Amino acid sequence: MSTNRRQFITTFGLAALATQMQPLIAQGNIAPNTIIKPPRLQIGDTVGLISPAGIVELKDVEEAKLAISLQLGLKVKLGKHILDRYGYLAGKDSDRAIDVNAMFADKSVKAIIAMRGGWGCNRILPLLDYIRIGSNPKILMGYSDITSLLLAINARSKIVTFHGPVATSTWNEFALLYVKRILFNGEAVTMKNLDTEEGKMQVIALGKARGKLIGGNLSVLSAMVGSPYLPSWNKSILFVEEVGEDVYRVDRMLTQLKNAGILNQIAGFVFGQCTNCNLGDEPSFTLMQVLQYHILPLGVPAWYGSMIGHIKNKFTLPIGIEVEIDANAGTIKMLESAVT
Secondary structure: OOHHHHHHHHHHHHHHHHHHHOHHHHHHOOOOOOOEOOOOOOOOOEEEEEOOOEOOOHHHHHHHHHHHHHHHOOEEEEOOOOOOOEOOEOOOHHHHHHHHHHHHHOOOEEEEEEOOOOOOHHHHHHHOOHHHHHHOOOEEEEOHHHHHHHHHHHHHHOEOEEEOOOOOOOOOHHHHHHHHHHHHOOOOOEEEOOOOOOOOOEEEEOOEEEEEEEEEEHHHHHHHOOOOOOOOOOOOEEEEEEEOOOHHHHHHHHHHHHHOOOHHHOOEEEEEEEEOOOOOOOOOOOHHHHHHHHHHHHOOOEEEOOOOOOOOOOOOEEEOOEEEEEOOOOEEEEOOOOOO
């Protein structure tokens, strides 16, 4: 390879990297550690519904429109490709990415909620316009496979995103309480489990810690390791949840985070619910034994059983804001509002 060609490729590569990794800086000289809070919701606002992952049925869309209208007082705008099908995906990668980009660019849309999870969001991450998204901050909410979008947009566009109900979730009193207080009222709330059997927690390590809240579905998160779509883990509070995984798989995924150098950077750890997680083939460790093995050596506050995940009663967690966790009480205290 000639010197000139090598120099061109190097220069072009660095320029491209700078453009992709610092979209907000390019837009307005914003410091790299800046986090942008989206505007809060108001009754009568329009929310965009998208299907960035698994296939959605028409009846699900109609039910979601009705629930969001009645329970939250919001108007609904549908993504152009919301009912598309492409194998097990809700449309081709390019079309699902188009819907995400279009909703952020649409001035009439004040928030975006994913219809459901499944699989597919990782596939569209390279197709998102992070510069335009960063220039049009708005609420983005979902969980499960939507973890990919939440973390990538937080990392690349510097926007606070929200790990909370998808449009097809059960919009019950508990879920609505946190959505309304955090997204509409702009409150800095303390999240505490219900005093019920479902709300029982198990302490892994006592103590309190502060840091930026980051996390999501464990299997999705572990599959993102090594990509350029993850935020900084330095002194963060990591939360995870899982569904339908045998204990050895949870062990494998936590090992991935450990070997990637993520676990040794965190200031605190919260495992939500591991719904329908089984021991798998005998003999086996228990889930708590696995969590203790990975987390106790870190010397950080930690517990299992927070109301996060594939459950009806779930918190709305703002990704990217400062929180304080108390493993003794099992609480996550927001230290600032997540919206403006």
